[in-house]
Amino acid sequence: MRRGKREISIFSGKGLYGALVRLVAFSLLWAVLTQGGGGWIIGVPAVVLATFLSLGLHAPISWRWRPMGVLRFIPYFLWQSLRGGIDVSRRALHPKLPIDPAVVHHTLLLPPGPSQVFFANTINLLPGTLSADLHEGHLTIHMLDAGLEYVMELKRVEERVADLFGVELKRR
Amino acid sequence: MTMSEFYFGYALFLLLTVAISLIRVLRGPTSGDRMLSAQLFGTSGVGILLLLGRGMEMPALWDVALVFALLAAVAAVAFVQRVWKSGEQKEAKSDAS
Amino acid sequence: MAGETVILEVFIFVLMILGALFMLVAALGILRMPDVFTRMSCNAKSVTIGLGFLLFAFMLHFRELGVGSRALATIAFIALTIPVASHRIGRSAYLSGVSLWEGTIRDELGEALKGTREGPHKEDAGDEKR
Structure with missing residues (x-):
């Protein structure tokens, strides 16, 4: 979804923070690409240019990950992705192609904003789920196997994402 | 078997998987399916470049692989924004007629 | 020491396969x-x-900062971009009404909501070629 272009000055507090985050991120990327060794004569202008261009393309939005949430989320995400890969391998290699797909509708308990988008993208790597459409807090999901206990599974993922972003889940 | 031979063999295997997915480009039926094969082409390409970079002692190929990893996604998004919406409607019409 | 190295090499080999x-x-x-x-x-x-x-195997095999950081960056790019790209393609496919496999179970609520969305609609146009 594209929002109207908002002008955020990099001299305002929030804008400056967003700009700094990107500056650091691009510098880090340059360091990785050049293996930490030199090239900063080209690197510094490139990093500054990239920061300004990216701010022009997309204004900073306020979201934050909780450090402890990140530590808890990464192993969970890696393990679930591995499960997802194994699950899909089993299905794709099996001679009978055991799939029982369904398109289901899931009303998100996460609050509107970045955490919902993050959730929609995360489930693409988890076992059997693929997000088809996210619209006003309703997520349409394609399942490889409708027989899975997907409602509980999705809720568990939502709890993890809420923990990562430090947000509260809505109560039904 | 030397290490670089192993890498070349591995790269060849990845090329084979690309060849398999190219059958999907021929069959279609929608442009989305074809795009998916192209996406696999990109990601397998990343793997092949990583292996060749090691096998041929050309570290620069690792940089190319990194760029490929980013471009694969950009290509997919560009495809969605530019091609799908107009192209798919035309296809649907020509199917019906 | 030698034993550990062998175990690590086997592990790397298994990861690559x-x-x-x-x-x-x-x-x-x-x-x-x-x-x-x-x-x-x-x-x-x-x-x-x-x-x-594959990249994790490289990281374990070379154990250099240069290789490791690049491998990690590539993994991060892949893990960030693949789901996003998949979501974009999936969304366009869904909204433009690409036909689902005939065995797919549908959710009426989702279908009703889809009706309120923009995008061209297409009824299921026959079976897909396998």
Whole structure:
């Protein structure tokens, strides 16, 4: 979804923070690409240019990950992705192609904003789920196997994402 | 078997998987399916470049692989924004007629 | 010491073979699965895992900062971009009404909501070629 272009000055507090985050991120990327060794004569202008261009393309939005949430989320995400890969391998290699797909509708308990988008993208790597459409807090999901206990599974993922972003889940 | 031979063999295997997915480009039926094969082409390409970079002692190929990893996604998004919406409607019409 | 190195080398070898298998699964999935959503589902998960294993094996094998940081950056790019790209393609496919496999169970609420969305609609136009 594209929002109207908002002008955020990099001299305002929030804008400056967003700009700094990107500056650091691009510098880090340059360091990785050049293996930490030199090239900063080209690197510094490139990093500054990239920061300004990216701010022009997309204004900073306020979201934050909780450090402890990140530590808890990464192993969970890696393990679930591995499960997802194994699950899909089993299905794709099996001679009978055991799939029982369904398109289901899931009303998100996460609050509107970045955490919902993050959730929609995360489930693409988890076992059997693929997000088809996210619209006003309703997520349409394609399942490889409708027989899975997907409602509980999705809720568990939502709890993890809420923990990562430090947000509260809505109560039904 | 030397290490670089192993890498070349591995790269060849990845090329084979690309060849398999190219059958999907021929069959279609929608442009989305074809795009998916192209996406696999990109990601397998990343793997092949990583292996060749090691096998041929050309570290620069690792940089190319990194760029490929980013471009694969950009290509997919560009495809969605530019091609799908107009192209798919035309296809649907020509199917019906 | 020597024993540990052998174990590590075997582990790296296994990781690489598994990575290759996951890449093969992605291709087979794209070929065998019946519709664009199932193909994409298969592709997204197995490609990420496959390349992840390959890069992790490289990191363990070379144990250099240069290799490690690049491998980690590539893994991060793949893990960030594949789901996003899949979501974009999936969303366009869904909204433009690409036909689902005939065995797919539908959710009425979702279908009703879809009716309120923009995008061209297409009734299921026959079976898909396998």
